Amino acid sequence: MADNPRNIINIVVPFALDSSIGQVVGITSDFNYIETTSSVTSFSFPQSFSFYPNGTGPLELSVATIEEKFSEPLSSGSLRLVSSVDVKDRPTVQFNYFKDPKDLARCVRGMRLVGDMLKTDAMERLKFEDLEGAEGFRFLGPSLPRNLSDDASMETFCRSTMMTIWHYHGGCLVGKVVDGDLRVVGTNSLRVVNGSIFNTSPGTNPQATLMMIGRYIGCRMLQKEQRNRLSIIYHI
Structure with missing residues (x-):
């Protein structure tokens, strides 16, 4: 058994976005796929924290997601039947993501490329300006390490934010x-x-x-x- 691991960052955008499904925006030489999606995420707050008089009030955020995933992972796992007679018993599945160090290295390279994307002029419009006039991204969830050249930090990010793309x-x-x-x-x-x-x-x-x-x-x-x-x- 194997599965294609993916890692993402979510950027809160200072303007309205239409929701869109994943679209491939780039494929690297070692077949790391860079995709983007956009969505509107709603949050509700208890009455004591709400500015709305009718109890809870929604807060909607436009979120741009950039994800990195790759094909043909070297790490593999196993699938074992729990029961040979009852099909309702789910099998035991283990994928062993990033067990092969080459897979982890591919993730690091892919997420560094995402970090380089954030430094381009095209991404400037996605930044917020704080009260002191400094501009920066607002992340929903984990952000990339500040030092993209630090292998240990990048590896920790890859391991802690890894998720499936459901291509078992x-x-x-x-x-x-x-x-x-x-x-x-x-x-x-x-x-x-x-x-x-x-x-x-x-x-x-x-x-x-x-x-x-x-x-x-x-x-x-x-x-x-x-x-x-x-x-x-x-x-x-």
Whole structure:
């Protein structure tokens, strides 16, 4: 089992943003994917802290999210069945994120690139100005270390902010759990057609790839059924 780790920073923006889904804005030479999303986050406060007379009042913040993730992590884990008879018992899954030091180094390189992005002129409009006239970013959650060249600080940031991108793969590998037709070994009518059959998963969303594979397997099943019917008719 493996999963593509990702790390993010959330920047509160001083103007209104429309919500948007993740979009790839850059891919590095070692296939680190840099993506951005935007959202409006609402907060409510107890009456004693509210400026609103009717109890709680919402506070809406526009948030720009910059995330880094990478494909083909070297770190892998395991999937073990808890029960061989009850399908309701969830299996035990362990991904071992950043177990391989090369994965951790890739995260550090990717997040340093994000830090370099924050220093560009294009990001100036996302800064707030304080009462003394100094400008700076306002983060929702953890911010990047001040010293991007400090390996230890960057590694700590990567480990503490790591989250999944839900691209799990490797649980039903071809040749081990399923055969070349994606049929579960030892069965005749059970197939697995999802991300678990992948040896590796791209850094971007694999949905289109999975839909294509599903259609391909479905067409093969229909063609085989049609051939079987023609064979029966021929013999009759």
